[in-house]
Amino acid sequence: MEYFLQQLINGLTLGAIYGLIAIGYTMVYGIIGMINFAHGEVYMIGAFISLITFLLLGALGITWLPLALLIVLISAMFFTAVYGWTLERIAYRPLRGSPRLTALISAIGMSIFLQNYVQILQGARVKSLPPVLPGGFTLMGHESFAVQISYLQIGIMLLTVTLMAAFSLLISRTPMGRAQRACEQDMKMAALVGIDVDRTISTTFVIGAALAAVAGMMVTLYYGVIDFYIGFLAGIKAFTAAVLGGIGSLPGAMLGGVLIGLIEVFWSAYFTIEYKDVAAFSILVLVLIFRPTGLLGRPEAEKV
Amino acid sequence: MSSPVPLASKAPAPLAAPVPVAHPGPAARKPLVSALREAAAAALIALIVAVPLVGFETVQVSSGLELRTRWTWVAIAVACVFVGRLLLTLLMQHSRRQPQTRRTAGPIARTFRDSARWLGPIAVLGALVLPLMPFSDRYILDISILVLTYIMLGWGLNIVVGLAGLLDLGYVAFYAVGAYSYALLALHFDLSFWISLPLAGMFAATFGMLLGFPVLRLRGDYLAIVTLGFGEMIRVILINWYKLTNGPNGLSGIPRPSFFGLPFAAAPVSDGGQTFSGFFNIAYSPMHRVIFLYYLILALALLTNLFTLRIRKLPIGRAWEGLREDEIACRSLGINPTNTKLTAFAIGAMFAGFAGSFFATRQGFVSPESFTFIESAIILAIVVLGGMGSQLGVVIAAIVLIGGPELVRQLEDFRMLAFGGLMVLIMIWRPRGLLAFREPTIRLLRAAAAPPGNQRG
Incomplete structure (x- = not known):
């Protein structure tokens, strides 16, 4: 029971991270119907920018933790958002209206480019950061096994929930969110009623990148090790999460993220750690076969 | 910016000036x-x-x-x-001052379409005489073998992506199945290359069917992500199934190909055995094997090409192209979409299996590292950059994407950077691929009498 609870906490933490990345996929897919393959790389860049900001703050002598964390958060979100914007502007905007495969290839090319860009600039070796926020609570004391929840895990979950709430409000209540939803439904019609479609799509990329940057920062703090290759697998899993939850659906992305996190953690805990990636994909295949629109997705009518 | x-x-054009000013x-x-x-x-x-x-x-x-x-x-x-x-x-x-007609076949594509009739045979002829040229040393031939392998993979994937319109992001999985099948068959059962080759193709095709059966009912993007996941799963299994695959260390000591039983060696392997050089009474040279491998992959690639060109004219090939264009129309005409897609998937997988066993025999060593997602992406990029469904486009894209970076090997670090950048740039420059034209294989009435040369790609 204790073991189960501990894994549940770990799984939820991991799931929160996947969910934040998955939102970027699901939003972009919802609005332009394209798999933004480079999104995992954006997350990786967010992780690197957080790491660099941390080191910079350390060098400048700003060590009061709440302030440092806040600065890192803002800096990672800002710079990564600019990366997201640039990515869309360079690689996707010129291809609007082209066949879908074209944009996908461009995205894959961008993904390869960004990976190697970071590898060349920051080196191929694994970067490690000493634990920034140690300590935590012990929930259920036991001599042999104690269920622990670290401050970091609490922080990750709280931040994720806060961001999700803010983000949902942004989408459902603000004019920007309305424009976003309008473009998602019918881009041409939205343009006719005076919505700047290009800007809305850019905003989507910026928001997605900023959320991915938060995920990157969390991973940097949580695991303490990053390298230039982390974006690939995390990206695939986050996309899996988005599909699992129903692509295009925001709550679905979060739900899918949490599910993928839980599946991965429980599989490693109770079965074999080697095949945890296989488990996540097998679940995806099963879901797609029996419920092709994902858990929360609406079935799409086939138009003739 | x-x-x-x-x-x-994009602003609403004034009514008085409908002509582009x-x-x-x-x-x-x-x-x-x-x-x-x-x-x-x-x-x-x-x-x-x-x-x-x-x-x-x-x-x-x-x-x-x-x-x-x-x-x-x-x-x-x-x-x-x-x-x-x-x-x-x-x-x-x-x-921008000059009017543009980019959306239709560009001038480059049109030139190529007109010249496709003679360009294809010339390219084949050039490929045939390449090893005999004075300038072709081992280095050139090695690169050519690599490029030809990718051309073959590109042609194989072209059946799936270009003809049937199924987006497959895990093509490398079948390549891996082919390579490992050949390696295991050759190592454990001592089968020769020529027996293992069809077996490896069959294994790969079976895998294609096993995977395809549940997922081919899904629409395009889901299929893409499931195949991507499948490709990763195969790799994870190859890494972790120590007993069979020797894990990340891979399988080594795979027998090199022989010339129909005659090994390429300086001295006979066994007593009373023959060697290639001894049988033909020529001086031994390590180049013989390279040249043989070159012709082997050339033959395999041309087989793939010929197969594709011919099958496009069969009902099944037409059904593929029909499905790519309009699935609902096809279904109402009585074509079973799942079975038709499954054949395309399995045939594409079979050619990947052939290429995989060639890869294994050429390297003499296989490990999971050779079958990463990047390989799938490269092969897909070759198909799409070449202009989907265009056979000649695949050749050109493979030469540009594989040969180009290979020539600047000294810039090792920047190779993949340039590769990724090149993919983006070519897509922006020519969103429909380098040779973007897709002639219908069959026309109605009068147009049916059009010269058959148009069908070549």
């Missing part, structure tokens, strides 16, 4: 000023982008990570972006 010209063209708005009047402004904006973005990752370098020192700064690099990057954007804007302003 967004150029004002396309924005202006050169380009109205302030951009036309002061081209240099607007170009400068845009370049400055681009440079500002470049500055923001460059500061964190280019400006700072994380260095591992004994006490942990340390930051070093590289401001000159940032300055160079920003300057490059400024100049590049300025030139690009001026160039675009200049070229």
Whole structure:
């Protein structure tokens, strides 16, 4: 029971991270119907920018933790958002209206480019950061096994929930969110009623990148090790999460993220750690076969 | 940063001037000023982008990570972006004056289409005589073998992506199945290359069917992500199934191919055995094997090509192309979409299996590292860059993408960077691929009498 609870906490933490990345996929897919393959790389860049900001703050002598964390958060979100914007502007905007495969290839090319860009600039070796926020609570004391929840895990979950709430409000209540939803439904019609479609799509990329940057920062703090290759697998899993939850659906992305996190953690805990990636994909295949629109997705009518 | 010209063209056009006017708005009047402004904006973005990752370098020192700064690099990057954007804007302003017909087949594609009749045979002829040329040393032949392997994989994937319109991001899985099948058959059962080759193809095709059966009912993007996941799963299994695959260390000591039983060796392997050089009474040279491998992969690739060209004229090939264009129409005509897609999937997988066993025999060593997602992406890029469904396009794209970076091997670090950048640039430059034309294989009535040469791609 204790073991189960501990894994549940770990799984939820991991799931929160996947969910934040998955939102970027699901939003972009919802609005332009394209798999933004480079999104995992954006997350990786967010992780690197957080790491660099941390080191910079350390060098400048700003060590009061709440302030440092806040600065890192803002800096990672800002710079990564600019990366997201640039990515869309360079690689996707010129291809609007082209066949879908074209944009996908461009995205894959961008993904390869960004990976190697970071590898060349920051080196191929694994970067490690000493634990920034140690300590935590012990929930259920036991001599042999104690269920622990670290401050970091609490922080990750709280931040994720806060961001999700803010983000949902942004989408459902603000004019920007309305424009976003309008473009998602019918881009041409939205343009006719005076919505700047290009800007809305850019905003989507910026928001997605900023959320991915938060995920990157969390991973940097949580695991303490990053390298230039982390974006690939995390990206695939986050996309899996988005599909699992129903692509295009925001709550679905979060739900899918949490599910993928839980599946991965429980599989490693109770079965074999080697095949945890296989488990996540097998679940995806099963879901797609029996419920092709994902858990929360609406079935799409086939138009003739 | 967004150029004002396309924005202006999106604004509702005044009724009085439905004809495209050169380009109205302030951009036309002061081209240099607007170009400068845009370049400055681009440079500002470049500055923001460059500061964190280019400006700072994380260095591992004994006490942990340390930051070093590289401001000159940032300055160079920003300057490059400024100049590049300025030139690009001026160039675009200049070229926009001329009317464009980009959406239809471009002039390059048209030239190629007209010349496809003779270009194909000439290319084959050139490939046939290449090893006999005085300039072709081992290095050139090795690159050619690599390029030909990718051409073959590209042609194989072209059946799935180009003809049947199924987006397969895990093609490398079948390549891996072929390579490992050959390696295991040759190592454990001592089967020769010529027996293992069809077996490896069959294994790969079976895998294709097993995978395809549940997932082919899904629509395009889901299929893409499931095949991607499948490709990764195969790799994870190859890494972890020590008993069979020897894990990440891979299988080594795979027998080299022999010339129909005659090994390429300086001396006979067994007593009373023959060697290739001994049988034909020529001096032994290690080049013989390379040349043999070259012709082997050339033959396999041409077989793939011939197969594709012929099957396009069979009902099944037409059904593939029909499904790509309109699935609902096909279904109402009585074509079973799942079975038809499944054949395309399995046949594509079979050719990947052939290529995989060639890969295994050429390397003499297989490990999971050779079958990463990047390989799938490269093969798919070859197909799409070449112009989907175009056989000649695959050849050109493979030469550009594989041969090009291979020639600048000394810039090892920048090779993949350039590769990724090239993919994006070619897609932006020619969104429908290098040779973007897709002639219908069959026409109605009068047009049916059109010269058959158009069918070649």
